[in-house]
Amino acid sequence: MDSQAFNSPIWIYLTMGLLITGGSLMRQRAWSTSLAFLVLLLVLLERLCSFWLPTPVGVAIFGAVFWFVIRTGSQDKLLPSEGKAVFITGCDTGFGKAAAIQMDSLGFQVFATVLNMEGPGALELQKRCSPKLTLIQMDMRKHEDIESALQITKKKLGRKGLWGLVNNAGICTTIGDAELSLMSSYRGCMEVNFFGTINVTKMFLPLVRQEKGRIVTISSPSAEQPFPCLAAYGSSKAALNIFMKTLRQELKLWGVSVSTILPSSYKTAPSRDPLYWDDQCEHLIRNLPPSLLEEYGEEYVQETKHLFQEFAKQASEDFSPVINRIVEALLSSKPNSRYYAGRGIGLMYFINDYLPSEVSDRYLQKIFLKKKILPRALKNSKPPS
Numbered sequence: 001m002d003s004q005a006f007n008s009p010i011w012i013y014l015t016m017g018l019l020i021t022g023g024s025l026m027r028q029r030a031w032s033t034s035l036a037f038l039v040l041l042l043v044l045l046e047r048l049c050s051f052w053l054p055t056p057v058g059v060a061i062f063g064a065v066f067w068f069v070i071r072t073g074s075q076d077k078l079l080p081s082e083g084k085a086v087f088i089t090g091c092d093t094g095f096g097k098a099a100a101i102q103m104d105s106l107g108f109q110v111f112a113t114v115l116n117m118e119g120p121g122a123l124e125l126q127k128r129c130s131p132k133l134t135l136i137q138m139d140m141r142k143h144e145d146i147e148s149a150l151q152i153t154k155k156k157l158g159r160k161g162l163w164g165l166v167n168n169a170g171i172c173t174t175i176g177d178a179e180l181s182l183m184s185s186y187r188g189c190m191e192v193n194f195f196g197t198i199n200v201t202k203m204f205l206p207l208v209r210q211e212k213g214r215i216v217t218i219s220s221p222s223a224e225q226p227f228p229c230l231a232a233y234g235s236s237k238a239a240l241n242i243f244m245k246t247l248r249q250e251l252k253l254w255g256v257s258v259s260t261i262l263p264s265s266y267k268t269a270p271s272r273d274p275l276y277w278d279d280q281c282e283h284l285i286r287n288l289p290p291s292l293l294e295e296y297g298e299e300y301v302q303e304t305k306h307l308f309q310e311f312a313k314q315a316s317e318d319f320s321p322v323i324n325r326i327v328e329a330l331l332s333s334k335p336n337s338r339y340y341a342g343r344g345i346g347l348m349y350f351i352n353d354y355l356p357s358e359v360s361d362r363y364l365q366k367i368f369l370k371k372k373i374l375p376r377a378l379k380n381s382k383p384p385s
């Protein structure tokens, strides 16, 4: 093919279209026959745009139409919710409480666990939800609590199994550099986010297998991307992610679907409470080895806390993207293995998946914590070349 053939905008559109197609289909797992149809649509659309429109306008229209086709083409049908039993952890606050209320309103038989049966979250659930909802006290660090929750659930279900298990509960015990984070913080995150979640999953799996149901786990992009100062939390979620990916493969035989939800940043309990992070920061400074505190400096640790508290102010207060994804993962006729929930998450993953790590690392540092203070020991030394 001579070089003239490549001066047509077709190659720009086609490359862009296939890149968007590939990325979006991978995201949506829409491995449907629409691929051939979509490629033909790309070529036809390009001919129309390149004949009658200047390239930038043509690319813009082409991109908009293509995105619309992808978005509508990948919506699956939803199964009925009436009478389906769902067990959801961490309903005192945040996504868990909102999801329990939403699922109860959709007719699910909800088993909602809370840490504090007399807390405001539990009282709100009792007030707002139907009598079908069962509140259960459960600290997922305690095997006996999980066992008790399982017995209560089984007694209520009778001969029925469990359609859905929503692993929502999770904590972030510290915001700090990986080197500065205390081992107690690493263990605290692992105890709840990993060991607690897999213990609940293993104990409730027989009930879910009985219904050929769904397991939905709320993870975090910090499990897959190096968010600064979230090594303890991100590591625990990374361990959880690989557990769920493995489980998804192994449970196909049983007809059980396993999905992971990856939310962006939301103003739930941890982000709402600056005092929580003041305490975390004071605890860290009190417990750091003196030599390490000397090398980094207290002002460096305090800056991290202040930047995080500033970041938390811009977190979204509308939880509906997450709640809608949870319901979709429970009721879709073809649930995805992964769901992104929130603004900017697609771009974040595009940068992470397709651009050099230098770019994606810098992007994360820009969007999350724009640190300006250097560790004390570096202030007098030459910057690395």
Ligand SMILES: NC(=O)C1=CN([C@@H]2O[C@H](COP(=O)(O)OP(=O)(O)OC[C@H]3O[C@@H](n4cnc5c(N)ncnc54)[C@H](O)[C@@H]3O)[C@@H](O)[C@H]2O)C=CC1
Pocket (backbone or CB within 6 Å): 089, 090, 091, 092, 093, 094, 095, 096, 114, 115, 138, 139, 140, 141, 168, 169, 170, 171, 192, 196, 218, 219, 220, 221, 262, 263, 264, 265, 266, 267, 268, 269, 270, 271, 315
């Ligand atoms: N808020 C956000 O920006 C994001 C949150 N997530 C994840 O969403 C999930 C829900 O968290 P949020 O609603 O944001 O925060 P949240 O703090 O409002 O809710 C966490 C829930 O977990 C429960 N919990 C904590 N320790 C527990 C334990 N030992 N046993 C049983 N339950 C326990 C709490 O009572 C609370 O109800 C978590 O897994 C979190 O990692 C993921 C990405 C973003």
Ligand SMILES: C[C@]12CC(=O)[C@H]3[C@@H](CCC4=CC(=O)CC[C@@]43C)[C@@H]1CC[C@@H]2C(=O)CO
Pocket (backbone or CB within 6 Å): 170, 171, 172, 219, 220, 221, 222, 227, 230, 233, 263, 264, 265, 270, 271, 368
């Ligand atoms: C840790 C926590 C939940 C998260 O996963 C977010 C984090 C703030 C920075 C983020 C931005 C994103 O776009 C993806 C999610 C996240 C890594 C949040 C700070 C407090 C949240 C928490 O404690 C959850 O239990």
